[in-house]
Amino acid sequence: MAEGGHPSVYVVDSHATFPPVPPRLSQGRRRAGVGQTLLFILMSVALCGMTIEACLIYRLYQTESVTSASVSKIIAEQDATAAKLHSHVISPSKPVAHLTDGQDVVHAKEIMAWSTDAEPRLYEIEYKKSTRSLVIQKEGYYYVYSKVSFTDKDTFHHRVDLHTEKFTGKSINLLKSRKYSNHFKHPEQSNSYLGGVFHFSKGDAIFVKVSNTSKIVRQDPSENVFGAYMI
Numbered sequence: 001m002a003e004g005g006h007p008s009v010y011v012v013d014s015h016a017t018f019p020p021v022p023p024r025l026s027q028g029r030r031r032a033g034v035g036q037t038l039l040f041i042l043m044s045v046a047l048c049g050m051t052i053e054a055c056l057i058y059r060l061y062q063t064e065s066v067t068s069a070s071v072s073k074i075i076a077e078q079d080a081t082a083a084k085l086h087s088h089v090i091s092p093s094k095p096v097a098h099l100t101d102g103q104d105v106v107h108a109k110e111i112m113a114w115s116t117d118a119e120p121r122l123y124e125i126e127y128k129k130s131t132r133s134l135v136i137q138k139e140g141y142y143y144v145y146s147k148v149s150f151t152d153k154d155t156f157h158h159r160v161d162l163h164t165e166k167f168t169g170k171s172i173n174l175l176k177s178r179k180y181s182n183h184f185k186h187p188e189q190s191n192s193y194l195g196g197v198f199h200f201s202k203g204d205a206i207f208v209k210v211s212n213t214s215k216i217v218r219q220d221p222s223e224n225v226f227g228a229y230m231i
């Protein structure tokens with residue numbers, strides 16, 4: 001037993017002959033543990049760094065997009081201001097009307113119609129499509145003008161008439177021109193321009209009348225015009 005115990009003791013002794021082994025092992029384990037911890041810390045630091053970097057990049061991108069958004073907002077605001085300023089600048093100080101011919105125009109037999117598609121210049125004067133007339137909104141003195149192009153081998157009349165509530169049922173002639181053509185010649189294209197100053201009251205309606213609207217030359221919208229402006 002003791003004999004048998006000896007070898008076991010010996011074995012124990014032989015084990016005991018390497019006393020530094022277990023500490024060495026444990027030291028190695030500790031070292032490995034320290035290394036692992038260090039690696040873990042390093043990796044954590046790296047990950048933290050990457051996370052912070054990602055956050056910074058994200059913030060930078062967000063700031064950039066916000067900046068670009070605010071820039072486009074500023075541009076839009078500037079455009080609106082410019083448009084407002086522009087419309088303010090071109091807004092006349094007194095009533096103005098300038099009408100032209102256009103594709104949408106349908107003349108009456110004698111009374112000329114004016115385009116509403118051609119964006120007529122109308123400020124404090126209305127264009128009434130049903131009566132083909134300009135309706136005064138503000139009482140005062142106005143310069144009235146009209147120019148027409150026509151071809152007629154007969155006598156051609158061009159006039160500007162006024163329809164006022166003061167003389168109901170009757171229109172008053174304000175301006176008139178007549179062209180007497182030479183019957184021996186071929187009819188030639190002619191022009192007529194009328195202009196003059198008149199006093200108008202609110203609701204007064206002015207319109208252009210010709211002897212026959214089918215004689216009007218309609219090549220260009222600017223060839224036939226009608227307008228008025230307060231002086």
Ligand SMILES: *[C@@H]1O[C@H](CO)[C@@H](O)[C@H](O)[C@H]1NC(C)=O
Pocket residue numbers: 211212213214215
């Ligand atoms: C107007 O002119 C057209 C074409 O020349 C003619 O057919 C018509 O009879 C004229 N109308 C009047 C009222 O003179």
